[in-house]
Amino acid sequence: MRGVNADHREAVARIVEQAQRAADSWTVLHSDFHTPPVVADALMVLQRMADVGGVAWGGYSQAERCRVVVGREEMAAEADPSQLGGVAAVEVSGNFMFDPATHRDFLGACLGTGIDRDKVGDILVAGERGAQILVAPTLVEHLETALTQVRTVPVQTRAISLDSLQVRAPQVQELSSVEASMRLDAVASAGFRMSRSKMMELIKSGDVRVNWQSGAKPSTDVAPGDMVSVSGKGRLEVKAANRTAKGKWSVQMVRYL
Incomplete structure (x- = not known):
């Protein structure tokens, strides 16, 4: 392919x-x-x-x-x-005040009931209250019965509507930079606030993707609308790029933290 x-x-x-x-x-x-x-x-x-x-x-x-x-x-x-089905949600409720659970804990509890990772979508952790988990609809009844504990905390699992999801607004940071070119290493180093040499290392090691695609090179040009993701450091969207009077590029970016 x-x-x-x-x-x-x-x-x-x-x-x-x-x-x-x-x-x-x-x-x-x-x-x-x-x-x-x-x-x-x-x-x-x-x-x-x-x-x-x-x-x-x-x-x-x-x-x-x-x-x-x-x-x-x-x-x-x-x-x-959203009208084509295929995704359902369950809410996992318990008192996690004294034994906080992470995304990994909730995922591990789901997989511990015998289901495959590919049947579980995002997990929205809600702090001391538990989490909301996106799953294939065929698994809802199973999880309502089988998912009864996360870490040491007894939990109740019940189906909820997608309208009930408590999705946090993404944290964003608006950035601007003036660059000599639209090369990936130049724009990404400015957006992620790291040295260009360090960014080049990350690109060459395969930790940087452009529009979710691997294989980019430091010299790859990016353009408005492109999304640059760096493993463990979030995503950067190129919003606009305009030529300056001196022939450089004024780049407007949004970083999703």
Whole structure:
């Protein structure tokens, strides 16, 4: 598959096969939950195919882990993914005041009930109260029965509507910089507030992605609308880039913390 990361090919192949089956039968199917790089690779491949399409949906607009909803091309172009099902939510409630639980703890508790990681989407930790977890709808009843403890804390698990999700607004920082070029290493080092040499190391080691795609080089040019992500450091969106009177670039960016 041209342009697809080698680590993603098996997952993307499954999504493509689902898309073809959905298109042939005029139905809608849902992939497993996947990370943004896998979703981006899958959507790239689907865009090249005739008569099929896909949209990403993880239960809310800012979701990181998403399912790819696949079907005929006209469905993908016009459908509201929130109306296509495929994602449900459960609320896990308990008193975590004296034994705080992390994202990893809630995920581990879910997997400990015998379900696969690919069936679990984002986990919204709510501090002392517990968490809200996005899952495949077929798992809701199972989790309501089986998920009874997280760490040492007894919990109650119940289905909730997606409208009940308590999603925190992302923390953002608006930045601006004047650069000699729109090279990735220059723009990203300014946006992430680190030395250019350090950013070059991260790019060469594969820790930097552009629009969720790996394989970028320090000399890769970025443009308005591009999203740059650095492992463990968040994301940076290039909002605008304008030439200055001296021929440099005035770059406006937003960093998601």
